[in-house]
Amino acid sequence: QKEVEQNSGPLSVPEGAIASLNCTYSDRGSQSFFWYRQYSGKSPELIMSIYSNGDKEDGRFTAQLNKASQYVSLLIRDSQPSDSATYLCAAHGRDTGRRALTFGSGTRLQVQP
Amino acid sequence: NAGVTQTPKFQVLKTGQSMTLQCAQDMNHNSMYWYRQDPGMGLRLIYYSASEGTTDKGEVPNGYNVSRLNKREFSLRLESAAPSQTSVYFCASTTPGDTQYFGPGTRLTVL
Numbered sequence: 001q002k003e004v005e006q007n008s009g010p011l012s013v014p015e016g017a018i019a020s021l022n023c024t025y026s027d028r029g030s031q032s033f034f035w036y037r038q039y040s041g042k043s044p045e046l047i048m049s050i051y052s053n054g055d056k057e058d059g060r061f062t063a064q065l066n067k068a069s070q071y072v073s074l075l076i077r078d079s080q081p082s083d084s085a086t087y088l089c090a091a092h093g094r095d096t097g098r099r100a101l102t103f104g105s106g107t108r109l110q111v112q113p
Numbered sequence: 114n115a116g117v118t119q120t121p122k123f124q125v126l127k128t129g130q131s132m133t134l135q136c137a138q139d140m141n142h143n144s145m146y147w148y149r150q151d152p153g154m155g156l157r158l159i160y161y162s163a164s165e166g167t168t169d170k171g172e173v174p175n176g177y178n179v180s181r182l183n184k185r186e187f188s189l190r191l192e193s194a195a196p197s198q199t200s201v202y203f204c205a206s207t208t209p210g211d212t213q214y215f216g217p218g219t220r221l222t223v224l
Contacts, residue, residue, distance in 0.1 A: 008153065032211055043203055043215040044156070088155065092211050100146055100171065101213055105155040 003027055004091050006104035014112050019076040021107050023089030026070065030091040033065060034101065035074045038086045047087075048074065079111045115139055117216035119204050125222045126194045134189040134219050136204030142214075144207040145187040146171075147179060149200040150218075156203065162187055194223045 005024045013019045021035075032051045036044035048063040050056045050072065056063045062075040072091075076083055086108045090101040117138045126132060138145065143164045148156040158171030162181040176198060178190045191198060204216040 004155075034212070043218050045215070046212055049210075049212060090213075100158050100161050101156075101211070103148075103156040105153055 003102045004089055004104040006087075006089050006107045008105055009108040010110050011107055012110045012112060013079050015079060015081060017079050019079045019083065019109055019111070021074040021076070021087050021089075021109065023072045023074075023104055024070055025072065025089075025091045025102075027091065027102075028067075028070065030070075032092040033063070033072045034090040034092075035061075035063060035072075036088040036090060036103075037083075038088060038106065040085075044088055076109075079109075081111045081113050084109055084111050117204055117206055117214050119202075119216035119219050121219060122217065123220045125224065126191075127224050128195060130194050131190065131192050132194065133191075134202055134204075134221075135186070136188065136216055137186045138204075138206040138214070138216075139185065140206060140208075140214065141184070142206035142208060143184070145181065146205045146207070146213070147177075147187070147189045148203045148205065149173065149198075150203060151200050159189065159202075194221075196223045199223045 003026050035048045037047050038044045050063040050065045060077045064073045086106040088106045089104040120135045146161045147159040150156050157173050160179040162168045165184045168179050180188045202219045205213045207213050
């Protein structure tokens with residue numbers, strides 16, 4: 001079982017709609033969580049980080065964390081064609097000496113004009 | 114402030130050849146990482162360096178070696194390239210708050 005699981009998609013939404021991206025993780029000791037966006041042929045770039053249960057909003061993006069259910073999500077409001085990309089969920093586990101992230105395989109989002 | 118830089122951007126090797134991928138960061142980060150990304154597999158950790166002078170294996174270290182030359186530079190070496198090492202390689206460095214910044218990547222093809 002992968003430590004961080006994501007549906008590979010593609011998730012297709014019309015322009016202006018809300019895109020909902022989901023991620024589950026297996027390590028209950030994971031402390032911090034990240035969402036990265038990756039355009040085709042480019043490197044991942046950080047969108048959001050979340051450390052506590054609940055919601056965290058930044059512009060059109062909202063990250064949600066539920067540690068009891070081991071579930072992280074990313075909502076994108078008013079989706080734009082420029083949001084079309086692969087979204088990677090990552091978790092930082094309890095192995096704090098390593099300080100490396102464990103990544104999911106990513107969900108491809110397509111926003112239709 | 115260039116962030117994380119990697120060279121080369123593209124490379125084609127024949128099976129058995131060797132090469133070194135270079136990575137440098139100018140953000141004064143202690144921790145640096147090498148990942149590979151294959152279709153459908155996400156990013157997998159090859160090696161990491163928690164601080165200058167230390168290196169450790171990640172998930173997929175076989176066939177690779179690393180050197181943390183100084184705080185800025187972390188190189189990845191393929192001693193005898195194999196077709197299974199065809200991938201996109203990303204270097205990253207991490208802030209104390211665990212935010213990782215990635216370099217632009219190296220696309221490696223091994224024939």
